[in-house]
Amino acid sequence: MKTLQNLFSNPQKKFKVTKNDINNNKALLPNILYQQMEKFVFILISDQNNLILENPKLTKLKLLKNAYLNDNLCFKAEIIAINNEKLNLLVLVNKENKKMQSLICKAVFKLEFKETISKAS
Numbered sequence: 001m002k003t004l005q006n007l008f009s010n011p012q013k014k015f016k017v018t019k020n021d022i023n024n025n026k027a028l029l030p031n032i033l034y035q036q037m038e039k040f041v042f043i044l045i046s047d048q049n050n051l052i053l054e055n056p057k058l059t060k061l062k063l064l065k066n067a068y069l070n071d072n073l074c075f076k077a078e079i080i081a082i083n084n085e086k087l088n089l090l091v092l093v094n095k096e097n098k099k100m101q102s103l104i105c106k107a108v109f110k111l112e113f114k115e116t117i118s119k120a121s
Contacts, residue, residue, distance in 0.1 A: 011040075011044050011076065011078075012074065012075065012076050012077075013036075013040045013043070013074070013075040014072065014073070014074055015036050015072075015074075015075065016070065016071070016072050016073070017067050017069055017070060017071045017072075017073065018069070019069065022068070026068050026069040027066040027067070027068055028066060028067040028068065028071070030063065033063075033067070033093065033105060034058075034107075036075065037075065037091050037105075037107055037109075038056070038058075041056045041089065041091065041109050041111075044077060044089070045111060051113055052087070052111050052112070052113060052114065056089070056109040056110065056111050057109065057110045057111075057112075058107060058108075058109055059088070059108045059109065059110045060108040061105070061106075061107045061108075062105065063105050064103055064104055064105060065095070065102060065103075065104040066104070067093075067095050067104050071095050071096075072095070072096045072097075073093055073094065073095055073096070073104070074101070075091060075093055076092045076094070077089050077090065077091050077092070078090050085112065086111060086112050086113065087110075087111045087112075087113070088108055088110055088111075089109045090106065090107070090108055091106065091107045091108075092105075092106050093106070093107075
């Protein structure tokens with residue numbers, strides 16, 4: 001039986017929307033946003049491949065606002081549920097500007113463990 005210790009330490013990623021990422025209205029394409037979220041999750045679990053199966057599954061996705069050309073996005077993650085078999089990871093995407101952050105998207109990814117583990121006490 002393995003122990004889960006400090007799975008993630010302050011997970012965060014920055015992304016700037018470029019001309020290659022937008023549609024004719026200069027809005028970020030949803031598939032690009034999803035690809036960036038998925039890459040972010042893969043980066044988070046890359047050090048834990050002995051514990052976690054490699055394919056995270058998107059279980060919930062809520063697009064709240066659009067991001068546009070030259071917007072700076074910040075991806076953050078937090079564990080929202082964990083048990084012996086799986087981990088649910090919430091990914092929040094904020095649009096950053098000088099005055100405030102604006103939540104544009106949130107998604108939940110389910111990560112399954114390779115074998116039963118116990119939480120660290």
